[in-house]
Amino acid sequence: MGLLDKVGKFQVARQLMAADLYNYFRVIESAQENTVRYKGKEIIMLGSNNYLGLTNHPKVKEAARAAIAKYGTGCAGSRFLNGTLDIHIELEEKLAALVGKPKALVFSTGFMVNQGVLSSLVQRNESIIVDRTDHASIIDGARLSFADVRKYKHNDMENLELVLQNERERNKLIIIDGVFSMEGDIARLPEIIELAEKYDAVVMVDDAHGVGVLGDHGRGTCNHFGLTERTHLIMGTFSKSLASVGGFIAADEDTIHFIQHQARSLIFSASMPPGSVASVSAAVDVMLEESWRHEALWRNNDIMRQRLDAAGFDTGPSETPIIPAIVGEDMTAFIFCRRLIDEGVFVNPVVSPAVEPGNALIRLSLMATHTEDEINKAMDIMERVAREMEIIPGR
Numbered sequence: 001m002g003l004l005d006k007v008g009k010f011q012v013a014r015q016l017m018a019a020d021l022y023n024y025f026r027v028i029e030s031a032q033e034n035t036v037r038y039k040g041k042e043i044i045m046l047g048s049n050n051y052l053g054l055t056n057h058p059k060v061k062e063a064a065r066a067a068i069a070k071y072g073t074g075c076a077g078s079r080f081l082n083g084t085l086d087i088h089i090e091l092e093e094k095l096a097a098l099v100g101k102p103k104a105l106v107f108s109t110g111f112m113v114n115q116g117v118l119s120s121l122v123q124r125n126e127s128i129i130v131d132r133t134d135h136a137s138i139i140d141g142a143r144l145s146f147a148d149v150r151k152y153k154h155n156d157m158e159n160l161e162l163v164l165q166n167e168r169e170r171n172k173l174i175i176i177d178g179v180f181s182m183e184g185d186i187a188r189l190p191e192i193i194e195l196a197e198k199y200d201a202v203v204m205v206d207d208a209h210g211v212g213v214l215g216d217h218g219r220g221t222c223n224h225f226g227l228t229e230r231t232h233l234i235m236g237t238f239s240k241s242l243a244s245v246g247g248f249i250a251a252d253e254d255t256i257h258f259i260q261h262q263a264r265s266l267i268f269s270a271s272m273p274p275g276s277v278a279s280v281s282a283a284v285d286v287m288l289e290e291s292w293r294h295e296a297l298w299r300n301n302d303i304m305r306q307r308l309d310a311a312g313f314d315t316g317p318s319e320t321p322i323i324p325a326i327v328g329e330d331m332t333a334f335i336f337c338r339r340l341i342d343e344g345v346f347v348n349p350v351v352s353p354a355v356e357p358g359n360a361l362i363r364l365s366l367m368a369t370h371t372e373d374e375i376n377k378a379m380d381i382m383e384r385v386a387r388e389m390e391i392i393p394g395r
């Protein structure tokens with residue numbers, strides 16, 4: 001058996017390509033906006049995490065330009081050694097204030113935050129308790145630590161309590177997505193915190209999809225529930241509402257000090273480049289100044305949800321501007337997605353193992369900058385194609 005035999009045998013993606021149903025690595029020829037250029041055509045983007053529409057904002061772009069002019073394009077080293085700039089520190093102060101924690105620490109991606117924090121903070125003979133649908137970076141971070149990993153059923157508080165009872169004698173950390181990334185439902189944080197306090201567990205919220213979307217001015221899930229104080233660690237990413245790439249962890253001073261000196265993905269990887277740091281900093285300012293964006297995102301959510309419900313789509317447990325349209329089989333999702341992009345709507349298919357087999361879905365996500373006309377046009381197309389494919393009942 002040669003090591004590379006498996007690469008020749010990996011045919012799933014090729015079969016989809018041969019059937020012209022491959023929906024990954026699609027090449028976009030413009031900025032990430034409410035409409036994008038794809039294969040030379042302008043189409044409506046309903047598959048982006050650019051919730052507040054800031055990736056192409058003039059102030060955000062100008063901040064990046066100015067930072068590149070002053071600091072150049074990279075830091076050529078990790079935060080630990082030569083790669084910490086004054087603007088990294090300013091951004092950390094801004095983020096700590098944004099989410100309401102004493103300190104924050106910036107990493108080069110959100111994925112690396114979860115890897116570095118979980119693997120350093122939770123150690124041998126301790127436990128990491130995860131919701132089964134937590135993001136891949138949490139699952140990988142947990143795997144990387146020497147702690148034991150326990151899973152509970154998605155948002156199932158009875159199951160979480162059972163897990164906590166079994167871990168009663170141990171140190172443990174519960175980590176959840178604040179807003180779950182595929183189905184758009186919100187973590188049951190009040191109950192999770194109650195249970196955590198009852199069983200003496202630390203709580204960490206991955207707020208990748210909560211920042212910009214929930215809470216006062218988009219301050220996130222903990223703010224939304226008024227539970228910032230009682231949540232120990234808040235993680236966020238810059239790759240969604242904050243218009244760039246990178247991530248942060250926020251917590252009390254001692255916890256950040258520990259992570260800063262222990263997280264290998266921070267210490268042994270290059271720091272976030274100046275252009276990205278400055279654009280995130282400007283994006284936070286714009287988010288706080290232009291509160292209409294947050295309001296528009298939720299108005300758009302109401303418009304699209306009302307259309308989807310009226311058409312008879314199954315939108316699962318979603319409560320946020322991430323809205324799944326559950327279609328059933330993986331192949332149905334691939335065909336639906338392909339037909340939508342041909343008709344002018346960019347969406348993403350989510351199939352097993354990312355969701356349970358038979359629960360494949362089209363993941364729709366909105367931006368503050370979508371117009372009512374764009375949403376209605378996209379919904380007209382979705383409804384027509386879904387009826388033709390018998391995903392929703394005919395009229």
Ligand code: PMP
Nearest residue numbers: 109110111135181208237239246
């Ligand atoms: N956590 C969640 C819930 C996410 O959805 C993502 C991104 N898909 C990440 C973490 C990783 O963030 P980043 O893109 O910054 O690596």
